[in-house]
Amino acid sequence: MSSGASRELGTVAVTSEPAVGFHAQLHGASLWDLVQMECLARSRRVVEVTGEGGVGYLYFDAGRVVHASTLRNRGKLAAFEILGWTHGTFQASHRSWPSTPTIEMSPESLLLHAAKQHDEQGASNLVAFPARGGDAAGELLEEIELLEIGEDDDTLARGPETGEEGEMSMRTPNTDETPIPPSAPRAENAADFPVMVRLSSNGAVLRNKGGTEELAEATAYAHRLVQLTGELLGLEEFVSLECTFANERFIVFTEGDGDIVALRPRPDLNLQALRERLGL
Amino acid sequence: MTGASELLTSLGTLKDVTGILGSFVVTDDGRLVAREIPAMFDDTALAEAGGRLTRLRDTFAAVGDRLDVAVVRFRDHKLYLKTIGAGMLCIVAEGAVNMPALRMAANLVGRRIVPALERAAQAPAPPPVVDPPSAPARVSAQAPPGMRRFRGRAVE
Numbered sequence: 001m002s003s004g005a006s007r008e009l010g011t012v013a014v015t016s017e018p019a020v021g022f023h024a025q026l027h028g029a030s031l032w033d034l035v036q037m038e039c040l041a042r043s044r045r046v047v048e049v050t051g052e053g054g055v056g057y058l059y060f061d062a063g064r065v066v067h068a069s070t071l072r073n074r075g076k077l078a079a080f081e082i083l084g085w086t087h088g089t090f091q092a093s094h095r096s097w098p099s100t101p102t103i104e105m106s107p108e109s110l111l112l113h114a115a116k117q118h119d120e121q122g123a124s125n126l127v128a129f130p131a132r133g134g135d136a137a138g139e140l141l142e143e144i145e146l147l148e149i150g151e152d153d154d155t156l157a158r159g160p161e162t163g164e165e166g167e168m169s170m171r172t173p174n175t176d177e178t179p180i181p182p183s184a185p186r187a188e189n190a191a192d193f194p195v196m197v198r199l200s201s202n203g204a205v206l207r208n209k210g211g212t213e214e215l216a217e218a219t220a221y222a223h224r225l226v227q228l229t230g231e232l233l234g235l236e237e238f239v240s241l242e243c244t245f246a247n248e249r250f251i252v253f254t255e256g257d258g259d260i261v262a263l264r265p266r267p268d269l270n271l272q273a274l275r276e277r278l279g280l
Numbered sequence: 281m282t283g284a285s286e287l288l289t290s291l292g293t294l295k296d297v298t299g300i301l302g303s304f305v306v307t308d309d310g311r312l313v314a315r316e317i318p319a320m321f322d323d324t325a326l327a328e329a330g331g332r333l334t335r336l337r338d339t340f341a342a343v344g345d346r347l348d349v350a351v352v353r354f355r356d357h358k359l360y361l362k363t364i365g366a367g368m369l370c371i372v373a374e375g376a377v378n379m380p381a382l383r384m385a386a387n388l389v390g391r392r393i394v395p396a397l398e399r400a401a402q403a404p405a406p407p408p409v410v411d412p413p414s415a416p417a418r419v420s421a422q423a424p425p426g427m428r429r430f431r432g433r434a435v436e
Contacts, residue, residue, distance in 0.1 A: 212343070214342070215343050218339050218343045221339050222339050222340065225332045225333070225336045225339065226332075226359075229329045229332045229333060230352070230354050230359070232325050232328055232329050232332070233321060233359070233372065234320075234321075235354040235356075235357040235359060235372070236354060236355055237355035238352070238353075238354055239353040239354055240353045241351070241352050241353075242350065242351045242353070243340060243347055243349070243350045244347075244348045244349040244350070245345040245346055245348060246345075246346050248345065250340075250345065
């Protein structure tokens with residue numbers, strides 16, 4: 001897509017914008033086409049998408065979708081939300097860039113996940129996770145983190161014109177959108193995990209919500225101890241450690257990229273759904 | 281019945297649960313005091329593992345959490361740890377073990393072995409490790425399903 005081009009999804013009117021390059025008007029184009037085209041072109045661009053769910057932004061760079069944001073979500077979840085919209089318009093945007101990418105997965109993987117999620121949306125509001133392996137744990141954690149981060153996302157260097165209220169006012173009036181409740185029901189949410197610690201494989205604290213420094217240290221050491229115990233006994237490939245204390249529980253697991261994640265759920269939270277989602 | 285044989289008999293009952301491969305008991309200071317587990321898990325490995333597992337309990341104690349039960353999941357196996365009296369009951373099981381049955385069996389055995397474990401823990405000298413009569417001296421070639429390495433060596 002050329003700079004300044006705007007396109008139409010479905011039958012919504014196109015937004016025009018004077019700019020260098022072609023101005024496209026493609027009825028029936030899909031966001032999936034957009035993602036594939038932008039990634040193939042390896043362009044660095046922010047695309048504003050207006051769809052039935054509101055306004056969202058996809059950030060493309062070097063053949064990947066590196067960030068996405070909507071009113072409700074950031075990162076991968078926002079990308080999934082946007083890719084779930086079926087009609088609307090998209091156009092180039094000058095929205096400011098995040099200081100760090102929030103999406104690491106390949107565009108192919110992103111589209112596959114979005115497709116799977118879209119297919120399963122009819123049956124559930126939950127994001128679909130694979131039963132085992134892959135990045136299920138990471139996705140779950142990201143979902144929880146994003147719910148927690150909310151509007152306090154400090155990875156975004158926001159411009160003055162990019163406030164959430166502005167995004168709301170840009171909703172297309174002629175779509176048959178169904179109002180989405182502010183908080184869709186989920187199996188787990190941030191409040192279910194008062195403590196959440198993410199460590200890199202070398203023990204650096206990448207994120208710590210509600211945990212003390214001592215807890216992060218204990219997590220790192222406990223992880224190493226059970227890993228060593230497994231090696232010693234020939235029980236290969238540590239997956240998770242679930243501890244039950246007098247009144248609380250604590251879960252430690254390793255993500256595909258080697259990050260160590262520790263969660264302390266609410267005492268009364270039923271962990272079965274979490275275990276299933278993590279493939280435990 | 282001696283303390284060691286009491287422990288051994290109780291640990292043997294855990295194998296009623298399908299998927300439990302064996303179990304061992306360590307004292308608070310990490311000493312191995314009983315084992316009912318295939319010989320491929322040699323005493324040295326179990327003692328070293330016991331030391332680490334007690335340090336795991338101590339790690340959480342250091343941040344104010346008193347460990348009751350821990351389930352360590354590996355790719356094909358589970359290690360179930362239960363703090364009891366003066367030590368810890370450690371159960372090695374297959375990944376697909378019936379967890380409710382395992383928990384119940386561990387509770388019952390844990391309760392039963394408390395007196396024997398406390399006696400063993402108070403013994404001045406490290407008690408001899410109870411080995412199964414037919415235990416070979418080296419690693420058996422027969423590994424539990426899914427187990428490919430033992431103490432860093434490939435197992436066929």
